[in-house]
Amino acid sequence: MINTPNITGIAVITVALAVVCYYGEGVYLRSFWKFLRQKTALVAGRGLPDFARLTGFPHPKPVHDFNIAHARPRPYRPFRWEYHQNMSLKKLEPDYWLELESTYRDRIKQRRQIYALHGKCIIDELPGSEAASKELMQMVIQYLCMRYPKQFEFDEWTLTFRNHILGSTADISTVHPLVFLLENVPEDFLITQEDPDTGLYILRAAVSTSAVGWNIGQKMGKPLHEIHGPVPDYKEKMAFSMDRYFSKMPCDKPIQRASWGLEVGEPLYLQTDEPEWSHRHHQNPDLPLTDIHMRVDWQTLRRLPNSRAIVFNFKALFTPVTDFREEPFIPKLLLRILLEGKKPIMEYKGTWSVEHKVIPALREWAKEQEDKGWVPKEWQERTLNEDPFYPGWEKHYPIPT
Secondary structure (H helix, E strand, O other), X not given: OOOHHHHHHHHHHHHHHHXXXXXXOHHHHXXXXXXXXXXXXXXXXXXXXXXXXXXXXXXXXXXXXXXXXXXXXOOOOOOXXXXXXXXXXXXXXXXXXXXXXXXXXXXXXXXXXXXXXXXXXXXXXXXXXXXXXXXXHHHHHHHHHHHOOOOEEEEOOOOEEEEOXXXXXXXXXXXXXXXXXXXXXXXXXXXXXXXOOOOOEEEEEEEOOOOEOOXXXXXXXXXXXXXXXXXXXXXXXXXXXXXXXXXXXXXXXXEXXXXXXXXXXXXXXXXXXXXXXXXXXXXXXXXXXXXXXXXXXXXXXXXXXXXOOEEEEEEEEEEXXXXXXXXXOHHHHHHHHHHHOOHHHHHXXXXXXXXXXXXXXXXXXXHHHHHXXXXXXXXXOOOOOOOOOOOOHXXXXXXXX
């Protein structure tokens, strides 16, 4: 039921709408009509929460000339030297929580296919996580519609989400939030909630189609230190600090980070019992360099304001290693990491099976860049000031406006 103040608010907005309808015209009328519908829905208690107000973290800026067919992700090159295993956390940029690019349609199709094949290994939840999943879906909808206003639209009165890229609609009052995320966002989302008995954060719900060597069926219901069990040095160097970080993480300070590895092809979802996994155990002398890619999982972490759940989401991005030839400093830096990086960490990244092809190429490209004057011959390998990018990347990856 709508209370008296809300009825008054709706009446005021209705009068304003009538005035604009009488005097307004064209695009201005349509824009103002949309604005009034949103505000009226909020007054009536039907709109989305204002997550910028609730979290203290700003909304993204809209990109009005965005073209999904030509959009490219920023060139994440998260190479660090000297390399020490740590979380390497950075402040999240408001405009890049969810970054769309030209593979969007194909990736969504692939996600649906993976879910159809693997079921609960892709989407799963535990009792008590429902409110957090719904809140996450609402936050995602608000972000997409604000960041990409021509691609996505939400009607607060009918609760209908329109995806103009796919030509699809979803009634968010009936769709399962995790299925909505699978079918509209090319990212994985893992929802953790605090265990009241231990104070540790437990994986309680997830949609994940980008898992290589693991799946959420192996992680559901487990705390952080068990989820990260295979990660070198996690237990010894990071477990305590990460548990403490999660317990104190505020809503207004989301973070971003990246992990990387080298892959044959572009495996999005790959399990240890699949035939394609076997290539990691040998070096193929006939492997074309053009078949080798760097995989970056660009990750963000943020707390939801109402449920207090912490959401970990990530997106898999693939780059041919041959691209590094034109990227200053990257060949020399990556070469040093492959040659001298800590063995357990490099084994975890799965680089050995392709190093026989990548290392000679990096040597050649590093010398070539020195000869061209792109990299000083005396330059000592270190984490770049532009981390996680490289000098001059903006010339090749224009930022949408």
